[in-house]
Amino acid sequence: MSRQYRVAVVGATGAVGEEMRRTLAERGFPVSELTALASARSAGKELAFGDQNIVCRELREDSFADIDLALFSAGGSISAKFAPIARDSGCVVVDNSSSWRMDPAVPLIVPEVNPHDAEWHSGIIANPNCSTIQMVVALKPLHDAVQIKRVVVSTYQAVSGTGVEAVTELQRQVKDISEGRGAQVAVYPHQIAFNCLPHIDVFLDDGSTKEEQKMVDETKKILGDTSIAVSATCVRVPVYDGHSEAVNLEFEREITPDQARDLLARTPGIVVEDNPETYLYPLPIRASGTDPVYVGRIRRDPTVRHGLNLWVVADNLRKGAALNAVQVAELLVQKNLIRVP
């Protein structure tokens, strides 16, 4: 019988944590025992794992003594503190926060794109930002073929990326507005129902947001090419689940829309939905609850020498977070890399 692993999910009660538990079970990850960890407030809660119920425990410094692999999704400060503690206990960490992503000693992995980077991990592996993951899955085959020079991307990001409380806020605001009451604002700085907020994560000194900077930095690191220029505008829209992206690309060499469509359709993890005649193009409500990255609206941009436009959609909690983390864990199993060097 092949090896089984003692797996912890840190932040097990959150939107991504819930999706991690579901994805581990659905994909039959070789779990001998699943440990659900969260804040003291959630300790004692019963959580689903496949057809079992497990009891959530409080995250503590000694939580990792008997764990082989920990999937973290409990926010940046928790990861900054506890990922090294877990690693020092001999546990391999796949971390979904932004804390470790740009650390040069930490690989940042999308399994379809840079699986080879798993080989040099030293106990912590970072899971990229949701909006970056789905974009680089679509960019990778095109970059390999004709070399991307520049990306201009505008995002249409769902509230589930913020967390369960943002989903509740959108539901409540929609109800209040439909019934003629004013919308209460708590999670976002402004009403999200029937609105667009060009503001995700904190603002930086140059006027961009951290979310936008993540798309710039993480894309270069994952594709292993600092020459790729990325300009991003990240916008929250009143969609429950599924991020969409309008991606404008400039390449070094010529590629036709048909060639791009063929390349993308042959790439594992991508589904091309691109038929104007039947009004077929990627939609967040259809992507929600599914695994692929969907690409459509593939068309030439004649305003640059070698240009294409794409529309890229994926479930931000699955491929954008939990599924990618579990796929990283599967990659570690395949390569026998669940060990702290």
Next chain:
Amino acid sequence: MSRQYRVAVVGATGAVGEEMRRTLAERGFPVSELTALASARSAGKELAFGDQNIVCRELREDSFADIDLALFSAGGSISAKFAPIARDSGCVVVDNSSSWRMDPAVPLIVPEVNPHDAEWHSGIIANPNCSTIQMVVALKPLHDAVQIKRVVVSTYQAVSGTGVEAVTELQRQVKDISEGRGAQVAVYPHQIAFNCLPHIDVFLDDGSTKEEQKMVDETKKILGDTSIAVSATCVRVPVYDGHSEAVNLEFEREITPDQARDLLARTPGIVVEDNPETYLYPLPIRASGTDPVYVGRIRRDPTVRHGLNLWVVADNLRKGAALNAVQVAELLVQKNLIRVP
């Protein structure tokens, strides 16, 4: 007493027609008599104009005999047929459809941008597409200062741009989904509630949509510069009113974000909302019901030699349609151009 005009609103019962009646009244346009015209179905309906009620009449070939100025917003085929009939009756037409916009004999006017083009009208003046109007208002002062080379724009367009029936569809879908029922789809090819549709107007042979092509063609015509390259992705979002646009710009010459902010703030018709510290940036729910074009998120794009990103928002029924049409009419009054040459 200065001259007053016999004014007709064609398509008076639609979302834009309603806004035209309201805007003419609010701005005190010199109307001696307002005639509301629509399809036979709407004839006899009472419609508001200021504090009067007027009775809607059926649009017919002889409707324009005693009219000086007609504002059309009844769709492309109505405009294609009736605008020449109105003009031949001696009536000046300001047309909000796409029928006449690219006709080289018809000026396409945004009063803040190209008022001089009013002078060569020969009875029909076209009102640009909503998504184009708000963008060119923001582009004009920057183009004059440092010459725009290339625009990459992604839109976030409200349902009111489609019409009253689309507003009702979003309301009904939101209610159905909130109450656990499936959403009925009628106006759009897919559910619009909690979704993003990368599809506005019909598809063209090159894979772009007519809405996207309008932004390309109309921008060049209004700015009077065919050298400006525009690549557009147009997306419908579940917002009732107010279009938003992520606009990426490449210029011929250097301009800093501060210089751009100053230039834009000094431009009539523009309000700059740009203070990350107080989470101030343009929002469609705040723009709705107001006249200006709002610009914010003004920041450098370091991926091209002279690059800037902007976030541009306006009320698509006001500045994007009815207000711009009434402003064109005001311009004609000022220049004494309400006469068919």
